[in-house]
Amino acid sequence: MPDPATNQLGAFLRSRREQLRPVNDTGRRRTAGLRRAEVAARASISVEWYTRIEQGRGGRPSRQVLDAIGTALELREDEREHAFVLAFGTPATADPFGGGSQLERTQRVLDNLMPWPAYLKSPTWDILAWNPASRRFLTDYPSIPASDRNVLRILFTDRTTRERIEDWHEEAKLTVATFRLEQARWNVSSASVDDLVRTLRDESPEFAAIWDLNEVGHLGQGIKRLRVGPSEEESVSLHYESMSVDALPGAGLVVYAPVGPRDEHLLDRAIREDP
Structure with a gap:
């Protein structure tokens, strides 16, 4: 025995x-x-x-x-x-996001993080929920069809997002490397992921080249610089942190916080000026 x-x-x-x-x-x-x-x-x-x-x-x-x-x-x-x-070594692949009660509780957490931008992403990096600061300062998620509301799709196909991120290429490489690592970590094997990769390879030669590098990495925390004006002096440095949500295996709660007083001022101004 x-x-x-x-x-x-x-x-x-x-x-x-x-x-x-x-x-x-x-x-x-x-x-x-x-x-x-x-x-x-x-x-x-x-x-x-x-x-x-x-x-x-x-x-x-x-x-x-x-x-x-x-x-x-x-x-x-x-x-x-x-x-x-x-x-x-990994949780079941059954979709834990079918019920709405946990998402509703997470939405309350996101709203209480104001005025810092924050959003919730699924194991396949679809944007599930966000707070007003995230919508106003990062991406206007409601204006994007739900089927396209994905971190990778926004990063590689949304021109406005690309223009705002300083060192976009390095950011894109690390993002793809982290996505690949997390798909293996959570044993995600779904038609939606295959379709996402196939579509992005067709639409973005840069994504195809980065994906073919077959690199893995970790984007769990760091500093991101986003432009809020035409000059470099109008860039905001934000510390970001991606945290797991125990009740939603594989989900990530991503929170952004200004690095210093100047960044806090520019962030606050950008959020208030946005309609």
């Missing part, structure tokens, strides 16, 4: 199985919770296969099978995520 210390997935599944009671439980069962055969039947797999998974024999299950087991064991979202991390 494998050591429970090295069979963490099996030990976790067994603990969840033993917490469940069958619908018609009379209290006379000698085993705690559901039997393995009952879990297997719920998950539409053989009892032999489920037994091997729980005992840590025969390799890890596929994502589809583990998802079915999670449903059979009535796992909560945090429990399901934990099972996937134990099995694969």
